[in-house]
Amino acid sequence: MPAHTPRQTPPQSRLRISDVWKAYGRRQVLCGADLDVPPGALIGIVGENGTGKSTLLRIAMGHLAPDRGTVVRTGTAGYCPQQAVLNDSFTVAQHLRLFQVAHRLPTLTRAHELMDVLALADCGRQRAGELSGGTRQKLNLLLALMHDPRLLVLDEPYQGFDWETHQRFWSLAAQLRDRGCSIVVVSHLLHDRDHFDMVGHLRDGRLDMEVPAR
Numbered sequence: 001m002p003a004h005t006p007r008q009t010p011p012q013s014r015l016r017i018s019d020v021w022k023a024y025g026r027r028q029v030l031c032g033a034d035l036d037v038p039p040g041a042l043i044g045i046v047g048e049n050g051t052g053k054s055t056l057l058r059i060a061m062g063h064l065a066p067d068r069g070t071v072v073r074t075g076t077a078g079y080c081p082q083q084a085v086l087n088d089s090f091t092v093a094q095h096l097r098l099f100q101v102a103h104r105l106p107t108l109t110r111a112h113e114l115m116d117v118l119a120l121a122d123c124g125r126q127r128a129g130e131l132s133g134g135t136r137q138k139l140n141l142l143l144a145l146m147h148d149p150r151l152l153v154l155d156e157p158y159q160g161f162d163w164e165t166h167q168r169f170w171s172l173a174a175q176l177r178d179r180g181c182s183i184v185v186v187s188h189l190l191h192d193r194d195h196f197d198m199v200g201h202l203r204d205g206r207l208d209m210e211v212p213a214r
């Protein structure tokens, strides 16, 4: 880069959810949930099955409208849904190409780096429908990360990962957080709690935030 070219700092991201309510028919799931994810924070969302964690994340991403409340999102976002949205007849490489076009990425350099981190590099020619559950989930995560978003919303992103990939995921999450990325992760695993700066317990439709004890 020429000496006179100012360095581009990527815009900061933020997610702020305020007083969000959501019911499915008569089933009231969220009852005034609040969540503030500042730049450079790694926040875990925990709670029993069916308490509304995925609902909250879908609302955060604008995939589902709340009945009441507001969501403010700034900066580019990457979303890893609980169920991978893949085309089973496309290969891994074709998925990358599709997302490259969608995100208007000039190269796939970052995607290839992430394929190495997630041990996906040998899978380029495999069709999504032929992938194992864990490998499918790696592709799901890769597609959420490959455009280097400043906000990451990840719904149980490491389901089916082997232990080594699981550890690599956490190193990657820490690196991204240290670069100012805001990250929200739904987790069911007790031993993951040490990785979080804050943990939000979803109970009775609201989030109680706690700083995990080290």
Ligand SMILES: Nc1ncnc2c1ncn2[C@@H]1O[C@H](COP(=O)(O)OP(=O)(O)OP(=O)(O)O)[C@@H](O)[C@H]1O
Pocket (backbone or CB within 6 Å): 024, 027, 029, 047, 048, 049, 050, 051, 052, 053, 054, 055, 056
């Ligand atoms: N589209 C829908 N229509 C009706 N009910 C739904 C719908 N989606 C979710 N629910 C219900 O809303 C509640 C919350 O679901 P949600 O998937 O958000 O919970 P969760 O905390 O993510 O669960 P899990 O830990 O099992 O992934 C559940 O009782 C679920 O059955």
